[in-house]
Amino acid sequence: MTRVYCDIVPQANGWCFLCEEGQSAVYPTYRLAVEAARQYSESQSAVRKMTVIRQQDLRGRMLEVAGVTQAWAPEGDTGTGGRA
Numbered sequence: 846m847t848r849v850y851c852d853i854v855p856q857a858n859g860w861c862f863l864c865e866e867g868q869s870a871v872y873p874t875y876r877l878a879v880e881a882a883r884q885y886s887e888s889q890s891a892v893r894k895m896t897v898i899r900q901q902d903l904r905g906r907m908l909e910v911a912g913v914t915q916a917w918a919p920e921g922d923t924g925t926g927g928r929a
Contacts, residue, residue, distance in 0.1 A: 851882045852907060853900045864896070879910060899918060 851864045859871040860878035864885065872878040879898065886896035899907040 847895065849896045850907075851886060851898045853878050853895050853898065853910065862898070874879060 848863055849865055851858060851862050853862050853875065856871045859873045860875045861871045862869045862885070864882075869878070869881060869885070872881060882896075882898045886898060889896050899909045900910055902908050904920040
């Protein structure tokens with residue numbers, strides 16, 4: 846299976862993802878961009894391509910975005926167990 850990278854990147858007015866076909870539309874939030882990238886990934890699995898969704902860290906390295914639950918915390922959850 847061919848591995849294709851899909852990178853979530855910030856834009857002046859939101860977030861988009863970059864893939865082999867070019868740049869996506871710009872989404873107002875990071876979460877919407879990740880969801881759109883996942884939908885794109887699912888459409889590519891039909892043509893025998895495995896898409897790896899990545900984001901850039903503060904040091905410039907591209908890191909794979911884990912599962913949806915790890916990409917962002919649920920609404921209202923600070924991820925600190927209530928010790929915000």
